[in-house]
Amino acid sequence: MWASDNTATRVYWLNGMAGTGKTTIAYSFSEILDENGSLAGTFFSSHLRDDTSDVHCIIPISVFSWLPVGIFPLSLSSSWMVVEANPNCKSRRIGKQFQNFIVRPLTAAYKDTREVVVVPVIVLDALDECSDQSLVAELLSVILKHSASLPVITSCPEIRLKESLDNSRAHSNFILHEVENEIVKADIELYIKAYLLDGLNVHKLHDWPPQAEVESLVNMSGALLIYTATVCKYIAQKSSYGMPQHLSDVVNFTSETSFGVTQPLDGL
Helix, strand or coil, X not given: CHHHCCCCCCXXXXXXXXXXXHHHHHHHHHHHHHHCCCEEEEEECCCCCHHHHCHHHHHHHXXXXXXXXXXXXXXXXXXXXXHHHCCCHHHCXXXXXXXXXXXXXXXXXXXXXXXXXXXXXXEEECHHHCCCHHHHHHHHHHHHHCCCCCCEEEECCCHXXXXXXXXXXXXXXEEHHHCCHHHHHHHHHHHHHHHHHHHHCCCCCCCCCCHHHHHHHHHHHCXXXXXXXXXXXXXXXXXXXXXXXXXXXXXXXXXXXXXXXXXXXXXX
């Protein structure tokens, strides 16, 4: 795994079209890092709220979620205490925030150690949802400048982000919408089966969910995990006893007002 390879680049950019599952992967990756004791912080951006669309909030909130004792060296707690003592720190320039709350504490924490250490990873998701994309570009520039010690980034391929990262070799990247179709279909099938089995709870049915209907859902989803997730939520929204009928309704539904590749989306 990239996160455990001390010889790899320290910035990893996961990008892809909207709906391809970047945020789902970011959540799952964060859980894996947390279980391994290497998750330093997370920030999941959203344009729906001021505090999750403000670039100035990213570093303070990410640092505030660091575990100051137990997993990382005690000197990292200095960042946490500085943020706590300075509630208006988000008004500072991005470069100043980064230097004070991340670079200096990490340097102090690891400068004297001779052991191979697990570098804490910060997960930043959906940076394209931030309100000021020029500040996002500034943040990326600062991160890449200090990329010997930092994090993982996920986002849509918004033009400013793409320009910032395409011009640097200090990161690794992965493009979701370029993954082979058969791999995507296999992942979506696993998601559907796991979701519908969990939704059925104790009311287990023989051969649930039906393979033929699962395959239909996979084909309807294409490469869009957001389609799969939305359909599965619809199927599971009623009682367990109603799920088989909901699944059949979705699979058998056809839109009379659309044709071609958009028909499943129009139907949804």
